[in-house]
Amino acid sequence: MALMNGEQYRESLKKMRPNMYKWGELIADVTTHPATRLHVQSVADSYDAAFDPERAPLFTTKSPLSGETAHRWNTLMNSMEAVLGNSKMKRAQYQRTGTCQGATCAGWTGINVLWAVTYEMDKELGTNYHERVKNYFKHVEDNALALAGAITDAKGNRALKPSEQPNKDSNLHVKEIRPDGIVIRGYKAQICGVAACHEIIAMAGSGYGEADKDFCLAVAVPRDVAGLTIVETRRPSDARDEEEGWDAPKAGNITQAFLFFDDVFVPNDRVFLCGEFKYTGKAIGYFTAIYRAAIGACVAGQGDIMCGAAINMARANGLSQKAFQDKLNQMAINNEITYSVGLGAMLAGKGHASGLWIPDMLLAHVNKTQVAKLPYETKVICQDISGGVAETGCFPSYQDCQSPLYGAEVLKALAAGADGETRARAARLVEWLTVGGGIPGCMHGGGSPDGARMVVRAMEPWEKFAKEAKRIAGITAELADPAPAKK
Ligand SMILES: Cc1cc2nc3c(=O)[nH]c(=O)nc-3n(C[C@H](O)[C@H](O)[C@H](O)COP(=O)(O)OP(=O)(O)OC[C@H]3O[C@@H](n4cnc5c(N)ncnc54)[C@H](O)[C@@H]3O)c2cc1C
Known part of the structure; x- marks a missing residue:
């Protein structure tokens, strides 16, 4: 099944284990809860677009991996036209609801980025991560999944590196490496679209050096994976389905979340980076x-x-x-x-x-x-x-x-x-x-x-600019930056 309609998408979310909380209570069904319903509705609208002759050319595309028609957010962005399609679709999505659709955005970007980074890693390190990403991409496309992307960590004190934080959980990290997978724990914060997604791509929040090796990871986990607790964070005044009548327009409603990974096991086929610190900067750059x-x-x-x-x-x-x-x-x-x-x-x-x-x-x-x-x-x-x-x-x-x-x-x-x-x-x-x-x-x-x-x-090549400007002005004298003032 490479394509799913809005109703099938809603049904697929209903089957997931409830693990998202709001106002101290478990959200039993994200498709009906007032904090999440409208976000799900807007993503469902994007799924329905695949079956609307006018919108389908923008919301679907031919997958470079399978050759089949797939939801655009399930495909590899392998050309200028493909990244352009990302932009055009997002503008159209905002025009439908006035807001963000989260679950068809950052996770999709994340898996695309991992496509390139793992390619480099396999070439340089002899790992087999790229094959894993390829298989995972196929799984995403075959099951028409919506993905959230969790890059931002809770971070803790901004002046300290992850390894220097008093609470190691401030940043998501690898706690244990087992033969069949890894155990991860820690917090991701301000993550968009989690309520409306099936799976989460979690990646290191920055480019790190060797000292922060434990924080260098990239994985895919089901949103309802054992050990993951999610707290939805939008305030009532920001949401649209929590006020009566016309005080809250009934289209769109981005959701945000804090994610608490409490010793979550990730099998090897869903681990795309683990400790290879050199590649985290590249991943963030891409x-x-x-x-x-x-x-x-x-x-x-x-x-x-x-x-x-x-x-x-x-x-x-x-x-x-x-x-x-x-x-x-x-x-x-x-x-x-x-x-x-x-x-x-x-x-x-x-x-x-x-x-x-x-x-x-x-x-x-x-x-x-x-x-x-x-x-x-x-x-x-x-x-x-x-x-x-x-x-x-x-x-x-x-x-x-x-x-x-x-x-x-x-x-x-x-x-x-x-x-x-x-x-x-x-x-x-x-x-x-x-x-x-x-x-x-x-x-x-x-x-x-x-x-x-x-x-x-x-x-920006500042020195080159200065040199060209000197040439045009006919300046031949030396014009270097003054030496820093002595303290
Ligand atoms: C609407 C919304 C949607 C989002 N969706 C997602 C999502 O889907 N996935 C995801 O992973 N993240 C998401 N984010 C998080 C977003 O990526 C972060 O908010 C962003 O990267 C900034 O991080 P921060 O909020 O922790 O800010 P901070 O790191 O606290 O930064 C605050 C200010 O301090 C500066 N600063 C920080 N550290 C230093 C330092 N050491 N020295 C000097 N200056 C510093 C920053 O430049 C900034 O100006 C979302 C955020 C918003 C607001």
Whole structure:
């Protein structure tokens, strides 16, 4: 079964062992629980897209491994067109729900990255990890799986390395190596899409040296594997199914999670890196190149919805789109900048010897710096156009609108260019997109912008630029950096 529809996907999640908690209670069924239902619904919508003639070309592709049609997020990104497909699909997903789909994103990127890294490891070390990744990829495709990607560790004190942390569990690590597999334990934090996934790709959170060898791992585990406890972390105000009526639009709802691995056994065929510290930096490098090139499309898709939400608000307020066209143009320009810098990274990318297409690292990191900035400006403009009613807490709740005592008057007070309910719905969407859970991924999703700036600083050929500028200016004198001041 290379393709599954939304209903089959829901059924497959229902069969899994419940191991996710929220508000101190076990979530018995992620497909119906208010904290997770809408996320599952949006991923189910992506599964259904495989059977929709209009959307199928974007949401499916021919698998380079089997030659069969598969969900796009189950395939190897082996060409520029394939990584472009990742971007286009993500923009389309955000346009459907206004938010992230997690379970069709970071895990998919992770297994693609491991495809390339294990290829290098096998060549240089004589290991057989690549064969394992190949078999696992086949398993993912055959079973049409949704994968979450767990890279970020809880970390502990940011100034200390994993091996220096007072609590070793702050970072996921290998506790024991057995003949048939490994035992892992520790915490992963802020992981997106776990509620809606079947399996988790867990990888080392950074590039490490020998001292942190124990923290160098890459594995695939079922979401309900024995020993894994998950706590869902989204706040009620960020989620969309926990408030009544139109206070919470009923489409999309990213989920986030803390993962607690308590001596989880991973059989060898699911271990793709174990202690080979030299390759963790490469894995993070390839991961960020693919991820940060595509994330511009995510925020662009969300920005598209912000444009629409602002137009709706203007009209609900009784004003024409024309009154705000310059501002709307700026919103659209912001969206297209992050989208196109990502596309540029893909175009300037290179094929890896393993077959993976890796976007240009410098451009991908430049994109991350813009993703951490431009969507916020877009949100500001969206609020600006919408008026105070769309800022948080500035009009009565749905429940108040239903009050037999004063509900009708509230709705009359809300009415402007449209009736009160229409304006309330439009305002709640702007509020959610600009100050609520609609922000996911802009600042730290895919890594911090400071990390991206460090890569830009390291990759730009500054001396070459200075030399060329000297030549054009006709400068022949020595122009070296002054020696550091003596303390
Ligand atoms: C919406 C969302 C979705 C996410 N989804 C996923 C996911 O699916 N999978 C996943 O693995 N992760 C995910 N993450 C986590 C994300 O990758 C991290 O948030 C990100 O890498 C930053 O790590 P942090 O949050 O621990 O920030 P911190 O490490 O605490 O960084 C905070 C600030 O301190 C700086 N800093 C950190 N350490 C140092 C140091 N030693 N010296 C100087 N400055 C330092 C950073 O650059 C940053 O500016 C998600 C995050 C968000 C917000």
